[in-house]
Amino acid sequence: MELDFSVWAQRWPYLLDGLWMTLAISGAVLVISAPLAVVAGLALVARNRVIRGAAVTLSWLVRGVPPLIILFICYFVLPVALNLRLEPVPAAIAGFVIYNTFLFGELVAAGLRAVPKGQHEAVAAAGLPPLRAFRRVILPQAIPSIIPPYVSYATDMVKGTALAGSIGAMELVTRASQTIIATNRPFEILIGIAVIYGLIDACLIVLQTWSERRWASKEARRA
Amino acid sequence: MTVTPRRTLALLAALGLALPAGLATAAPVIDENLQITLPTPQPWAMRNLIKDGTLIVATTAKTKGETFIGDDGTLQGARIDLWNKIAEDLGLKTEYVTIDWAGVMPGLAANRFDLACEGASWTPERLTSPDFFMTRPVKVAVNVGVVRADSGIDSWDQAQGKKLGGVKGEIELKDLIAHVPGADADAALSLPGVSEARLALMNGQIDVYGTGIQAAKSLLAGPDGDKLKILAEPTKVGVGGFCVNRNEPDLAQAVNFLLAKYRADGTMTAINEKWDLPDYSDLLGQLGY
Numbered sequence: 001m002e003l004d005f006s007v008w009a010q011r012w013p014y015l016l017d018g019l020w021m022t023l024a025i026s027g028a029v030l031v032i033s034a035p036l037a038v039v040a041g042l043a044l045v046a047r048n049r050v051i052r053g054a055a056v057t058l059s060w061l062v063r064g065v066p067p068l069i070i071l072f073i074c075y076f077v078l079p080v081a082l083n084l085r086l087e088p089v090p091a092a093i094a095g096f097v098i099y100n101t102f103l104f105g106e107l108v109a110a111g112l113r114a115v116p117k118g119q120h121e122a123v124a125a126a127g128l129p130p131l132r133a134f135r136r137v138i139l140p141q142a143i144p145s146i147i148p149p150y151v152s153y154a155t156d157m158v159k160g161t162a163l164a165g166s167i168g169a170m171e172l173v174t175r176a177s178q179t180i181i182a183t184n185r186p187f188e189i190l191i192g193i194a195v196i197y198g199l200i201d202a203c204l205i206v207l208q209t210w211s212e213r214r215w216a217s218k219e220a221r222r223a
Numbered sequence: 224m225t226v227t228p229r230r231t232l233a234l235l236a237a238l239g240l241a242l243p244a245g246l247a248t249a250a251p252v253i254d255e256n257l258q259i260t261l262p263t264p265q266p267w268a269m270r271n272l273i274k275d276g277t278l279i280v281a282t283t284a285k286t287k288g289e290t291f292i293g294d295d296g297t298l299q300g301a302r303i304d305l306w307n308k309i310a311e312d313l314g315l316k317t318e319y320v321t322i323d324w325a326g327v328m329p330g331l332a333a334n335r336f337d338l339a340c341e342g343a344s345w346t347p348e349r350l351t352s353p354d355f356f357m358t359r360p361v362k363v364a365v366n367v368g369v370v371r372a373d374s375g376i377d378s379w380d381q382a383q384g385k386k387l388g389g390v391k392g393e394i395e396l397k398d399l400i401a402h403v404p405g406a407d408a409d410a411a412l413s414l415p416g417v418s419e420a421r422l423a424l425m426n427g428q429i430d431v432y433g434t435g436i437q438a439a440k441s442l443l444a445g446p447d448g449d450k451l452k453i454l455a456e457p458t459k460v461g462v463g464g465f466c467v468n469r470n471e472p473d474l475a476q477a478v479n480f481l482l483a484k485y486r487a488d489g490t491m492t493a494i495n496e497k498w499d500l501p502d503y504s505d506l507l508g509q510l511g512y
Contacts, residue, residue, distance in 0.1 A: 004446075014296035076326075076333040085335075088320065168281075168322040168330075178292045178321070180418040181285045184445025 007185045008192055018175030019196060021089070025171060026158045026200075028093045033100040040101050041108025042134075059102040068163050071095040075167035088168035092161070100157055107149050111142035144215050151208035155201045172196065261484060266314035271471045273337055278315040278474075280306050281331075281339035283324050285417050287441040288498050289341040301498040302341045305361070308490065309481050323416070325392055331355040331468055338474070342463030344394040349466075356475040359482050360462035360512050361491070363503040365436040366398045368454040369443075374430055379403055379456060388412035388429030390420055395458070399433025402458040424451070433458060437500065462510065486512075 043055035075091040078084040115138055123133035165174030176193045180186045273279050282290040293299040298319055310317045327339045332354040342362045349357055370376045382403045389396025391413035400406045412429050414420045424432045439453050467475040485491040486504050495502040
C-alpha cells in the first residue's frame with residue numbers, strides 16, 4: 001500500500017482547528033487544576049482529621065472513576081440532575097479539572113510529605129504565619145519532587161483530551177477520525193496525528209527540564 | 224327518538240329517493256386540475272425546543288454521503304441538507320453537535336439535542352423507547368457484511384466460526400451476529416467507529432464487518448477498496464429514521480409531516496441525487512411510507 005500524505009495539504013485547516021481545541025482544553029485544565037491541586041494536596045496532608053478524611057475519600061472516589069464517565073456525568077447527567085447545561089467544551093474542561101485536581105493533588109501531597117519533618121517544625125518554631133511558611137519554605141522544597149510526575153501526568157492528560165470527542169468537543173482525534181471517514185486515508189492521518197502528539201509531549205518534556213533546572217539553580221542560589 | 228321498524232323503513236325509502244337525485248345533479252368533486260394545499264402553521268410553534276428558535280441536531284459526521292466533513296472542513300451531506308431544509312421550513316436555525324454514536328442516545332435522553340440519528344434503524348426497542356421518538360423512515364436500511372476479497376468467504380455459511388466485528392452499539396453489528404449461524408455475541412469485536420472497524424478488517428483482526436450498505440460502498444470506493452467485497456445476501460433489510468427528543472412531540476409531528484411532504488414534492492429525491500445516495504422514495508411508498 002502506498003502512503004499518500006497529500007491528504008494533509010487539503011485537510012490541514014480542519015485538523016489544525018482540532019489541534020487548537022486540544023491545546024485550549026489541555027491549557028485550561030492545567031491552569032485551573034494546578035492551584036486546585038495545591039488545595040487538594042494540602043487537604044490530603046492536613047492535620048485536621050475531618051478535612052483529611054474528606055479529601056482522601058473524595059480523591060479515592062474521583063480517581064476511581066474513569067475520566068470518560070466523569071465527562072458523561074458533566075455533559076449528560078448534570079442537565080437532568082441539576083438543570084445545569086454545559087456546552088461540550090466547558091463540560092470537557094470541567095470533567096478533566098475534577099479528575100486532574102485529585103490526580104495532581106496526590107502528587108502535591110506526596111511532594112509535601114517528602115519535605116523533612118524538621119522543616120515543618122522549624123517554620124512553626126520560627127513563628128512564621130502558616131501561609132507564608134508554606135509559600136516561602138515548604139512549597140519550594142516540595143516542587144522539585146512534584147514537577148517530574150506532574151509533567152508525566154500532564155502528557156497523559158493532553159492525550160486523554162481525545163475523550164472529549166465523546167461529548168461533542170471537536171478536538172484533534174475526533175477531527176482526525178472524521179477526516180479518515182471523509183478521505184479513506186487512515187494511515188496517513190493516524191501517522192500525522194501521532195507526530196503532532198509526539199511534538200506536544202516533546203514540548204512538555206522540554207518545559208519539565210527547563211523548570212527543573214530553574215528550580216535547582218534557584219535553590220542553589222538560596223543555599 | 225326511538226327507532227321503530229316503521230321509522231327505519233320510511234328513512235330507507237327517503238334515502239332511496241334522494242340518492243339518485245343527488246348523484247344526477249352533483250358536480251364532480253375531484254378533477255385533474257384540483258389544487259390541494261397542505262395548511263401548516265406559520266410559524267410552526269415549537270413549544271419544547273431546548274433553545275428557542277434553534278434546532279439542535281446531533282450527528283456523528285461519520286457516514287459519507289449522509290453526514291461527513293467535506294474538503295472545506297464543513298459539515299456536509301444529504302442529511303445536513305435535509306435537516307437544514309426542515310429547520311428553514313419551521314423557521315428555525317440549526318446548531319450541529321458532532322458526537323460519537325455512543326453519546327447520541329444518552330444525549331437525547333438528557334435533553335441535549337432536539338433531533339439526532341442520520342437514519343437509525345427501526346427496531347421494536349427504539350420504536351417504543353421512552354427516551355426518544357423515531358420519525359417515519361428516511362431510508363431503506365440495508366445491512367450487509369464486508370469481508371476481505373481473499374478471505375474465501377462468499378456466503379453466510381462460510382462465515383461460521385469467523386471473527387465478527389462492527390461499531391459498538393450499532394444495530395448493524397447485532398444484525399450480523401444474529402445472521403451468522405452459531406455466532407457468539409461475546410466473541411464479536413465491538414469497535415469505537417467506522418474507521419477502526421475498517422482497519423480491523425484490513426488487518427485481519429476481524430473477518431466480517433457488519434455495516435450499512437452506504438458505509439460498505441464507501442469502503443469499497445476508497446483506497447484498497449478492491450481488496451474488500453460485500454457479501455451478496457444482506458444481514459437485514461429494514462428502514463431508518465431520525466430520532467426526536469421525547470420532550471418534543473410537536474417537533475416529531477412536524478418532522479413527520481415535512482418528511483412526507485419532501486417525499487411527495489421530490490425534495491428528498493433531489494437531495495439524495497445531489498449526494499449520490501440511493502433514493503428509496505418509491506420503495507418506502509410501497510411500504511406505506
